[in-house]
Amino acid sequence: MTAYLFDPPAVVSVPVQDGDARFPVRRILCVGRNYAAHRREMGGDDRDPPFFFAKPADALVLPGVDVAYPQATANLHHEIELVVALGAGGADVSVEEALNLVYGYAVGVDLTRRDLQAAARDKGQPWDAAKGFDQSAPISPILCGSGTPPQGRIALSVNGQPRQDAAVADMIWNVAEIIAEASKLWRLAAGDLIFTGTPEGVGPLVRGDAVEGEVEGVGRLAFKIV
Numbered sequence: 542m543t544a545y546l547f548d549p550p551a552v553v554s555v556p557v558q559d560g561d562a563r564f565p566v567r568r569i570l571c572v573g574r575n576y577a578a579h580r581r582e583m584g585g586d587d588r589d590p591p592f593f594f595a596k597p598a599d600a601l602v603l604p605g606v607d608v609a610y611p612q613a614t615a616n617l618h619h620e621i622e623l624v625v626a627l628g629a630g631g632a633d634v635s636v637e638e639a640l641n642l643v644y645g646y647a648v649g650v651d652l653t654r655r656d657l658q659a660a661a662r663d664k665g666q667p668w669d670a671a672k673g674f675d676q677s678a679p680i681s682p683i684l685c686g687s688g689t690p691p692q693g694r695i696a697l698s699v700n701g702q703p704r705q706d707a708a709v710a711d712m713i714w715n716v717a718e719i720i721a722e723a724s725k726l727w728r729l730a731a732g733d734l735i736f737t738g739t740p741e742g743v744g745p746l747v748r749g750d751a752v753e754g755e756v757e758g759v760g761r762l763a764f765k766i767v
């Protein structure tokens with residue numbers, strides 16, 4: 542048996558909607574600027590393709606857990622996203638084969654320290670501090686299902702007021718294309734989660750806010766900022 546200097550970190554896992562076995566998380570990839578209207582609201586060029594960044598697995602916020610307003614920001618933003626959960630992996634996967642890697646889908650929020658992101662962008666620095674901080678990735682239970690990806694409504698409200706309301710079908714890269722593109726850059730594996738980007742309407746959260754999100758046909762999530 543391997544001797545460790547201290548207890549290794551626990552495996553992060555997400556509940557599955559129908560079943561007791563949990564989905565063990567390997568890594569979290571995220572797509573940036575995958576909806577044209579959000580790309581415009583962020584000041585992006587309409588010709589720029591989407592791209593990837595990452596969050597650590599232990600940034601996940603599991604169902605029923607509230608989010609402590611993070612340190613080092615005065616402008617925490619919500620980004621509602623469809624999350625793809627992979628049950629298989631591979632490298633250089635074709636678009637035609639990509640959906641075979643899907644285990645299921647979840648609803649996620651890509652919490653963002655927008656002030657740190659803007660500062661990093663201005664200086665040409667990485668986004669890790671803006672995106673990959675503690676409790677930056679609330680997620681719903683995973684819905685098992687590898688058929689046609691969700692296409693319907695994706696929406697988020699804060700204290701009952703609508704903030705984001707769009708359709709998953711508006712994504713620039715669809716789910717199969719996202720998986721194929723990611724597999725050109727990394728060897729994907731079972732346990733990988735991919736946050737697929739947010740539509741327009743991102744905005745600030747403050748302590749006391751109650752956040753609710755949904756993706757039609759996938760599920761809902763709810764948490765408070767405390």
Ligand code: MN
Pocket residue numbers: 571572573620622651736738739
């Ligand atoms: Mn995002």
